[in-house]
Amino acid sequence: MRMSKIVRFGADVLFGAIVIFGLYVIMHGHLTPGGGFQGGAVVATGAALVIVAYSYEEVIGMIRKTVLMAQESAGLVMFAGVALIAIGLGTTFFFNFLANSGSLFGMTVPFGPNPGELNTGGVLPLMNIAVGIEVWGGLAIVILYMLSGIGKTKEA
């Protein structure tokens, strides 16, 4: 069963805005409230909106389980990998080796009151991106399995 055309059109319009806002929360995790988990949950809400609005056959054509499982695994591997690179450089686990280095996310934080510089934080934005990808895949696959459990039976 699919929802009415009004619900489907509303889901199509809102999906882009929700995903953009979630990616914004993930990327600004080290500057503003929120972070990887909150942003990933917001993006997964967009996926849940599409899953609720369309029927089972249409949803499995749009969203694939293997992609979501790969996202979950890739997020965990990226999180642990960034933490292990620090051991490879001769420092401790989770050492922030990118901060103040001048390379990726390595700008020195300006002194005094400032609106916040995105290119700071060292490995913290990378960790936020990893957690965001993982939570996105994990929460979306929970909803997708809930739908596929009832997909075989005849919907009332």
Add this chain to the structure above:
Amino acid sequence: MIETIIHILVIAGLIVSAVLVYHFKDLLAAALASGLFSFLISLEFYILQAPDVAISQAAIGAGLTTAIFIIAIRSTKRYEEDAP
């Protein structure tokens, strides 16, 4: 003063939406009232200066939980029966 008024309005809305969840026989409307409860409690978290918790509550409470309820209602009956 204005903060107190907003507080009272939000808490009154929480009580009203919680009563509506109990009152509705249409389960889809009850699920949406539960989502309204989660939205209002995330607004309350924001007023109490915890924007981090507010984002989590809005995404998980008002979004994902309501989606799971709606999927469950789609595969079962929509209207609650009278008690025997």
